[in-house]
Amino acid sequence: MIEFKKVKLNINNIDILSDISFSIADKKTVCFLGNKSSGKTAILKLISGIYKSFEGEILIDGIDIKKEHKLKVGILNDRIEIDNDISVYDYLSFYGNIYHTKDKNELDTFIDDKLSEFSLMSYKHTFLGQIDKETYKFIDLIRVLIDDPDIILFDNIFFGDNVEYHERMYNYIKTMLKKKTIIFASRNTNFIEDICDYYGILDRGHLVIFDKKNEVHRYADIANKIEVEIISNVDSAVNILKNNKSVVDISYSDNNITFSIVSSEDDKHIKSIESSILKELIDNGVKVYSYRKQQVRFEQLFSG
Amino acid sequence: MNNIMEIFNRITLKNVRRRTLLIYLFMLNVILSIAILVFSNAIISSSKATGTIDYNTVRLFYTFAILVLFILSYVLTPLFLSRSINSMYRDNIIDNLHSARVKNSDIVLAVYLRGLTYLVIIITSALPILSMSFLYGGVGAFSIAKILIAILCYTILFSAISMYISSTIYDLNISMVVSYVVGFILLVVTLVFLNYMISEFYYIFFYVFFALFCTIILLLNTTNASMINM
Numbered sequence: 001m002i003e004f005k006k007v008k009l010n011i012n013n014i015d016i017l018s019d020i021s022f023s024i025a026d027k028k029t030v031c032f033l034g035n036k037s038s039g040k041t042a043i044l045k046l047i048s049g050i051y052k053s054f055e056g057e058i059l060i061d062g063i064d065i066k067k068e069h070k071l072k073v074g075i076l077n078d079r080i081e082i083d084n085d086i087s088v089y090d091y092l093s094f095y096g097n098i099y100h101t102k103d104k105n106e107l108d109t110f111i112d113d114k115l116s117e118f119s120l121m122s123y124k125h126t127f128l129g130q131i132d133k134e135t136y137k138f139i140d141l142i143r144v145l146i147d148d149p150d151i152i153l154f155d156n157i158f159f160g161d162n163v164e165y166h167e168r169m170y171n172y173i174k175t176m177l178k179k180k181t182i183i184f185a186s187r188n189t190n191f192i193e194d195i196c197d198y199y200g201i202l203d204r205g206h207l208v209i210f211d212k213k214n215e216v217h218r219y220a221d222i223a224n225k226i227e228v229e230i231i232s233n234v235d236s237a238v239n240i241l242k243n244n245k246s247v248v249d250i251s252y253s254d255n256n257i258t259f260s261i262v263s264s265e266d267d268k269h270i271k272s273i274e275s276s277i278l279k280e281l282i283d284n285g286v287k288v289y290s291y292r293k294q295q296v297r298f299e300q301l302f303s304g
Numbered sequence: 305m306n307n308i309m310e311i312f313n314r315i316t317l318k319n320v321r322r323r324t325l326l327i328y329l330f331m332l333n334v335i336l337s338i339a340i341l342v343f344s345n346a347i348i349s350s351s352k353a354t355g356t357i358d359y360n361t362v363r364l365f366y367t368f369a370i371l372v373l374f375i376l377s378y379v380l381t382p383l384f385l386s387r388s389i390n391s392m393y394r395d396n397i398i399d400n401l402h403s404a405r406v407k408n409s410d411i412v413l414a415v416y417l418r419g420l421t422y423l424v425i426i427i428t429s430a431l432p433i434l435s436m437s438f439l440y441g442g443v444g445a446f447s448i449a450k451i452l453i454a455i456l457c458y459t460i461l462f463s464a465i466s467m468y469i470s471s472t473i474y475d476l477n478i479s480m481v482v483s484y485v486v487g488f489i490l491l492v493v494t495l496v497f498l499n500y501m502i503s504e505f506y507y508i509f510f511y512v513f514f515a516l517f518c519t520i521i522l523l524l525n526t527t528n529a530s531m532i533n534m
């Protein structure tokens with residue numbers, strides 16, 4: 001289990017994370033979503049032990065990560081390690097020797113097996129600087145797997161538009177589900193949506209919401225706006241909406257009005273409010289041409 | 305210790321592939337050999353013509369040899385160390401090492417020892433040729449030892465300074481320029497005091513103590529620098 005207790009991270013006098021608290025059960029798949037500089041990568045770097053100077057407490061299986069140095073956490077960073085003078089084999093054996101989890105023969109066999117599994121055997125003696133970013137990600141995944149970590153962190157793993165890469169990576173990650181704790185940091189839910197149990201949405205260092213995927217989707221639905229197109233009596237319609245306590249964020253131009261409905265009740269209640277507002281408008285002589293929920297993509301909620 | 309050696313080997317492997325050490329060694333020894341041939345020829349020609357040894361040329365030869373060793377250390381140290389930590393940071397190597405739970409001190413020591421090893425190899429490779437100049441200069445073995453200690457201490461301290469600068473300045477070129485400026489000041493101070501070091505034993509003792517003390521402080525500070533201790 002991973003537990004964050006009021007974690008604050010400040011780098012060069014900039015607050016990267018503010019009072020972050022959450023817990024992730026073993027073998028769950030979580031995705032931290034957010035805009036650029038929202039702090040999602042910082043969370044991964046804290047779990048992996050890259051960032052050490054933070055306030056608060058981070059526990060992995062009850063052990064304070066500031067005190068324990070041999071936690072089994074692997075991270076695939078967004079930024080790739082640029083070294084044009086080291087071959088794939090040298091790179092993997094270097095980290096293999098640092099992890100100390102396998103002897104030389106075991107390590108060589110493991111590297112060969114994994115390179116074959118990912119169809120990358122031909123790259124074994126190629127220098128890192130000569131391979132593309134997608135291939136590099138698979139090699140980096142092998143680096144992480146050498147240590148056989150219980151927790152694997154993926155920072156922006158589904159980048160670019162290489163469909164073949166996305167599918168191969170997605171299929172491999174699926175094989176690890178329910179066997180390892182997997183945490184993603186991403187700006188969108190492409191590929192991740194199917195495999196995540198939890199979502200955490202970050203905004204400028206604040207964890208806005210951390211909950212089960214379905215709950216976050218429900219929240220997203222609540223946040224959706226209603227779009228109304230009026231044929232006449234716009235002013236009257238705006239006054240009716242302003243007088244309704246469940247309606248917020250009213251904006252209008254020409255014959256279009258948009259507004260949001262706020263309620264702490266369940267989906268059914270919100271739908272009943274939607275219906276009652278429409279009925280109220282019509283009963284008060286407002287000629288409504290269309291009345292529909294604005295289609296907001298989930299990502300739009302946090303990507304500004 | 306194991307991690308230090310692994311990082312040491314990896315950076316060394318990189319330099320071996322780039323043939324950096326080989327190129328420096330070759331260029332240095334070619335330049336020195338030519339200079340010494342010219343000096344020796346001048347001394348022998350003068351001796352043959354006049355029947356006496358021209359001590360002015362001999363003294364020049366001896367001073368040249370000492371300066372070459374110092375300048376060698378001054379020129380090469382920033383090349384090996386002033387872009388060490390910041391380039392590892394930029395290349396994301398430090399992030400991966402941290403995620404593999406490698407200690408800050410292991411990274412710093414591996415980088416420092418690699419740089420120092422290269423410098424010592426290059427300086428000692430020049431000694432067989434430079435020893436000829438000491439022979440002509442007519443100085444005693446004890447004085448030569450003191451000069452070599454001074455050069456070694458200068459190299460140790462300047463290496464630590466260069467590495468510290470590389471851990472605090474993100475821009476690779478600026479860190480190299482700053483390193484050369486600081487190294488030049490240290491070089492001038494060392495050369496000014498070199499005469500005292502040769503004549504008085506406690507001056508060299510003081511310089512050794514000063515160099516080692518500052519090196520330890522700088523290495524500890526590098527371990528806690530923002531690019532290493534994130």
